[in-house]
């Protein structure tokens with residue numbers, strides 16, 4: 001009987017080689033499996049291993065950005081899971097009860113991230129002593145105080161003054177706007193930065209910085225990776241340097257002490273001044289304030305704008321609603337009280353909330369400061385261990401069919417008008433576009449004031465038509481997926497192809513606008 005041994009005199013050697021190769025493969029497999037599944041406490045949320053050992057989650061994050069967390073949700077057996085990432089565990093949660101419980105938990109904090117992001121983007125330009133945790137706490141306090149109600153009113157007043165001046169500058173004839181997204185974006189970037197920086201606003205003084213801001217924003221996910229940025233994101237990097245330089249000069253020359261500067265700009269800068277030696281370094285830190293104030297609010301306004309102006313019947317309903325509030329325009333002055341908009345003009349506010357719902361792709365970040373336990377709606381508890389981080393993909397809440405219905409992918413102007421008590425309760429826990437708890441976005445009321453103020457004055461002042469006259473094809477542009485640096489998704493290709501014609505409405509040629517809040521005339525603050 002022939003055998004393999006007969007067929008090959010080197011059989012024992014080959015067997016050895018085969019055995020060693022198999023053993024090495026098994027060992028590598030075990031090692032990869034070990035690295036992909038670090039030991040967790042059975043009380044921690046169930047582990048979701050990467051599909052490609054070790055690097056799978058990282059690859060998924062780079063490929064799908066924020067959407068990766070929602071994709072993980074489809075693989076997880078519970079409303080929360082543990083994901084091995086960057087050598088530690090990240091807890092990702094989708095269950096609305098767990099999310100609310102996490103937002104309320106004082107041991108889950110955003111504070112450790114506050115200075116971390118700008119320093120990472122900066123790559124070493126900030127002195128060591130910045131690492132002092134007091135900076136983060138003082139910084140968080142400056143933010144909260146700087147965004148108190150009266151401070152927001154002042155910011156809204158400055159922004160709305162600029163918006164009404166710009167809209168007022170259109171002549172009575174028809175104007176063509178080739179790209180409505182870029183138009184809204186540029187106008188609102190200057191309006192917002194007027195509110196932040198006052199009359200020495202570097203972005204009004206150097207308009208090319210407006211382009212730089214959005215170029216930086218586009219490359220931010222790559223810059224955050226920090227892998228050879230001068231090769232991987234050269235334009236974004238250069239734009240960032242120009243912005244930092246301009247802001248550095250602003251803070252170095254103490255322009256933030258001017259009386260028309262927002263409290264938040266001035267107070268944050270004063271905290272940083274305690275920790276750094278040169279005013280120019282503040283420009284590096286405070287690019288974060290400029291970015292966070294514009295990057296989410298302005299794309300949100302665009303979707304709000306685009307979904308309304310492409311629906312002429314909706315425009316008419318909104319105008320009727322607004323006219324019931326403002327009376328007539330015969331005297332030439334129209335007063336908008338921002339405080340009563342929600343009650344008196346529920347349709348336009350419903351459109352705003354719906355635009356936020358469909359475009360929001362935010363992921364809230366928290367660090368676990370001390371071992372803590374959170375509970376889901378069915379009484380199950382999960383242990384979260386100190387030092388690990390938490391990611392909460394908020395768009396998952398906004399895509400819950402039970403709360404929002406099966407047409408949730410479509411914009412529905414009336415969605416926030418109709419809900420019985422039970423549904424309204426469910427929706428309250430399924431809507432968190434501004435995050436929650438102690439770190440709930442401090443800019444949400446400012447965004448409401450400037451976005452509603454823009455839309456109310458625009459919609460009453462102008463008629464809109466598609467640039468090419470084709471109403472059937474006049475729909476909002478496609479939406480890009482949210483990057484890891486975005487809380488709000490942007491239009492694909494920067495909205496190219498969404499052109500409009502606008503014409504001032506008869507009787508609204510020389511309206512004077514007045515905005516009030518808390519009984520105060522915002523434009524005269």
Ligand code: HEM
Pocket residue numbers: 110114140143292293294296297298300356360362363364365433434435436437438439440441442443444446447487488
């Ligand atoms: C529609 C517009 C906006 C959206 C959707 C939005 C969304 C968010 C979200 C989801 C967070 C994280 C909250 C959390 O994790 O719980 C956040 C935080 C923050 N937002 Fe906004 N935001 C908007 C506008 C603004 C504006 C206009 C400003 C500034 C003027 C601003 C300043 C901030 C700051 C400073 C934080 C960090 C909060 C902290 O440190 O505790 N946001 N925002």
